[in-house]
Amino acid sequence: MEAHQLAFFLPATLAAASEARHQAVDAIAGWGLGLGTEVVHAAELLVSELVTNAVQYAGTGSVSLVVCLDETVLRIEVCDTNPVLPQPTLPDADSEGGRGLFLVAALADRCHAEPTETGKRCWAEIDLPSKPSQEVACFLPFQRS
Structure with a gap:
């Protein structure tokens, strides 16, 4: 399998996550693997x-997203300009946020945050x-009464 990569910058706005999600999923699907x-x-x-x-946590500026796929690993990297590394803490039961890093750790086989010259990389x-998915879609006919 050849390596594939998607890389781009996003403004640090509320719409950034949605845009990044769509572009990443479109790219992964487009790789046809x-x-x-x-x-x-x-x-x-x-x-x-x-x-x-x-x-x-980045404040103003932009964030970058890199999605890399090689033979054995799909890697997702996000960089921002804030040098402070994330410190996961247990959120209160009523908290609306604070669970993201726990989700990342649960879904990923490996994850980490590290400083860079311009901020940090998570x-x-x-x-x-080991084998590509052999999922089969099953469509049931829609019947009108």
Whole structure:
């Protein structure tokens, strides 16, 4: 399998996560590798959570998203300009936020945050199944009464 990559910048706005999610899923589907819905949905959620955190803590400017696929791993990287590394804490039961990094850790096979010269990079990796998915869609006919 050849390596595939998607990389782009997004403004640090409320719409960034949605835009990143759509572009990442479109790219992954466009690579036509039959990764299966489980991998694609996990990647979609990882992109959303990582970009949302970057926008929330980056302040002004932009964030970057890189999605890399090689033979065994799908890697998602989000960079922002805030050098402060995320510190997951347990949210209160009534908190509306604070669960994103726990979702990332639960969905990813590996994840980490590391400083860069211009801020930080948060990344997550999903190990790919050894064989492409052989999912079969089943469509039931719609009947009108």
